[in-house]
Amino acid sequence: MAVRLFEDKEHAAEYVKLRVTPDEVVRKIVTLLEKRVALPAKLALDVGCGSGQGTVLLAPFFNQVVGTDISPPSWSRPRQCPAEELPFDSGTVDLVTSMTAAHWFDRPRFLEEVNRVLRPGGCLALLTYAMDMELEYGDVSHKLREICFEARRTGSEEDHHVNGFIGLVHTFSAFRKFIETKPQEAEEFSNRIRNKLLDAMQVSSPETEVTMVTKYFYWIACKP
Template sequence: MAVRVFEGKGHAAAYLQYRVAPGEMIHRIMSYMEKKTPNRFNLALDVGCGSGQGTILLAPHFTKVVGTDISPAQLEMALTNENPPNVSYKECPAEKLPFASGEVDLVAAMTAAHWFDREKFLLEADRVLRPGGCLALLSYTMDMELEYGDVSTTLNDICKEFHAALFNFRNRCLGTSSMKIYSDMFDSCSYPDKEWNECLEVKRILPLSGYIGLVESFSTFQNLVQKDPEEAERLSNATRNKLMSAMKVSSPDTEVTVVVKYFYWLARKPL
């Protein structure tokens, strides 16, 4: 059974505001597709699209892009984007997509597939993909890094403490490693033409408050908020203050480089 998360309006708004849009990953997906099935870019699905950051990035490459999600609040946020005319959204589970068999050129899931019923989703993706269509699943590890002057090592030690404090609030269905979930899905995919990529570093310059907001949008932090909102606020404030002290700055608007480590796999349905 799929896991329902990120459904509150406040959480969905934070997701829209702080999540990193993976433009570099879209480039990797399209490069793979162009090698395998050039000039066949009609319909793409972004499954578990959340607030639509990745959905929009697919728009220049396809005639039509549809973002699907089970959360009305997330889709409401997605509709506040400046969506291109070829982008639309549907509310539906990842395991039951409202598309005809063989209709879709790309099924992508960006930092979402770990919440799905993985076996049912892979069967459903196979159903809707046309022969030669592509499946792209990606996510990132929680060990994000910060770069700032000569104190990056100190900042990352503080970040590790932050994530360690949140680890006990990780959803049990995720186990200890999201990467293992994706690796297991990769192994279970029967397509012979597939590739696994363990690390692509994506760097973004964000205000320090943006990094804190990003972590606060994670399910682990939101689980802590549900259990003990005062402790969640204390932990967030303490981490921000430690980082500012190490950086010798007085404003959380000070910009840092955030390094997000993506892993992903791509596969092509046989002709």
């Protein structure tokens, strides 16, 4: 059964603004693909592409890149279809990716469909980030990590600010459900985490910059 999320305009806009992008991981995947397929290759599919932040990273390496999603944001233009029913001919795709989305799919059906559309030598790459994200700031980084762990109960480095980290937590599907069902408690939780971070950093501005460390991992399989 298809899972439809992120159709709310506000949620989609926050997703684009705050979610991290896996530039380095995409480069590693393309490097592995290049050992099997000459680049630029013909066609890549990014399944469950959402706002397309990861999709655009593939563009320099393919003649055509198509993003697909069951519930795309209203302002984006991916191909709308379930991950388990890709509207492409058999044996025509060089790379299928899914970036932080495959956990929503009917995986056996999705993998069967990927096997159908991939050409010989083509690859499937699934990637996501671990939930043990960290914030670094001066000599209080260890305190911030403990607070981040509290926030997480609901491989890259980027400059962010405290409000940006709180906003990122707001994009998580579990937190969106928290906001929908208990909005006051969700707001109180966000404020508590924000204040704890600021107290630990001994600053008053939620726009204070921190370094957000995100650990990515990926799984890649190639068709003989």
